Amino acid sequence: MQRLPAHTRPAAQWRGRGGTQAIARAAPExxxxxxxxxxxxxxxxxxxxxxxxxxxxxFTITEAVAGRADILGVTVEKSELGWLADVRLAPGTIQRKARPRTLEGRSSCGLCGVQRLADAVRPLPAVADGARVSHQAVQRAVDALEDAQVLGRATRATHAAALAGPDGTLRLVREDVGRHNALDKLAGAMARLDHDAADGFVLVTSRCSFEMVEKTVRMGGSILVAVSAPTDLAIQRAEGAGLTLVALARADGHAVFTRAERLFDAAPELV
Known part of the structure; x- marks a missing residue:
């Protein structure tokens, strides 16, 4: 069983009516x-x-560095300062589409270190038709995601990204302190396991910035569901690429911002 990437840390918890008491909290690495x-x-x-x-x-796929077929393997090693991951690409692979970077990528930032404005907002391919999904299936996935977040439940400090089938059943879930990292981990797992993003929908626990839309499109997804609100640019980018963008997905419902034709209201006997 994989070790939970978190450490238990002491803290002093203050409550208005109960004063202060010693507690222990799990903190994600x-x-x-x-x-x-x-x-x-x-x-x-x-x-x-x-x-x-x-x-x-x-990351290689969603940042348009190379396609899945061009990735020969990945070597992951631990160092004194952190971890090193080296992606081996097929000979002759052209990396001209990769955004050049000079700084570190913080867990809250998807474009840290990008040098030029032209590299920040790049053209997107049009998404495939993809599956049609019921509103009830979206809610089924939203409800299931809480229990599927092992690290999130332990720490309350991480994001999750999931692939759900057309019926709302969760197929893959990945977690990270960074929302972009969680989505990249999902994209990588899907590529390695040959899951088709268009055969269902992608669900993220974070707000929906335009980078989350871009990554979903480059993963081959046709529907993105976010639990929080989208930015205006995210809506524009989703509309331009033909992506169905669903946001504000909570226990009581959700809002569809673009390409609503992929969603339908299921008959009572199908719910």
Whole structure:
């Protein structure tokens, strides 16, 4: 069984009516992960040290460094300062689409270190038609995600990204202190396990910024569901790429911002 990437730390908890008492809380690990391609350093991500091969593969795909077929393998090693993940690419693979970076990628930032405005918002491919999904299936996945977050339940300090089938059943879940990292880990796991993002939908626990839309599109997803609100640019990017964007997905419902034709209201006997 994989060790939970967290440590128990003491704290003093204050409550208005109960005063102060000693408690212990699980805190998720956050470490530096150096990502390189064929031995050439590219960026440093602040991430949770679990599923790092998934993270490396997913980052490669969602940042348009290379396609899944161009990835020959990933070597992950622990160092004194953190972790190193080196992605080996097929000979002749062109990396011109990768955003050049000069700084570390913080867990809260998807574009840290990008040097030019032109690299920040890049053209997106059009998504495939994908599956049609019921509103009830979306709610089924939202309800199930809480129990599926092992690290999140223990720490209340991480994000999750999940792949759900058309019926709302969760197929894959990945967690990280960074929302972009969690989605990249999901993308990598899907690529390694040959899961098709268009055969269902992607669900994230974070707010929906435009980078989350871009990564979902590059993963091949046609529907993205976020528990929090989208930015205006996220909506624009989703509409332009043909992605169905669902947000504010809570226990009592959700809002559809783009391409609502992929969602339908299931008949009572199908719920």
């Amino acid at each position: 956050e470490v530096a992960v150096g990502l390189s391609f064929d031995g050439r350093p590219h960026t440093v991500l602040m991430a949770t040290p679990a599923d790092l091969e998934d993270l490396a593969v997913g």
